[in-house]
Amino acid sequence: MTSSELQEQLNILAVTLLQEDADKIQKLIEVQMENLATRYCPLYEEVLDTQMYGFSREVDFAVRAGLLHELAGREIVSKLERELAVLYEALNEKAKQ
Template sequence: MNVQSKGQALQILKQDAEKIYSLINSQKEHLCYAACPAFEEVVDTQLFGLSKQIDFAIQLGVLGEEEGHQIIADLETSLNRMYSDYFKKHTTKPQREGGI
């Protein structure tokens, strides 16, 4: 694969990752949907698909293994942060006034 094709392949992978970031970030604005099974299924499917694309790019030598794993790790971190924010918001019990 020539240098131009490698650059194009990397750009496509980054665009696909950005689409998943956008999906996750849109859910941050609507935390009530974070527990939605359909959202979880879509994100899981997209992450799985992207991980397969990244594995293929690594095998072709288009992408370094560390860089590929970092793309997935960054997405997973973003997703975990969104879920953490959701659960903090929905599992924090209000304190009662004047008592234990």
């Protein structure tokens, strides 16, 4: 394997790992969205915020380690943040009712 093949392989691995972690957070968001009307758990927000923080630290590390472009890192975090914002808006709407 050449060094550029290795670098490509490592970059793909990094993105795969980050996507797995993003999917876990995505799943947490979905579960909370589904349970909006029935069994809302206030700890969910705390857990999601903590998970998001940990995830953003992972992405930041991957960028600094040269495994991921800064823009790609920002995109993967922003996507989750947008979904989280939708959830929080729905929670706020629910609280108003």
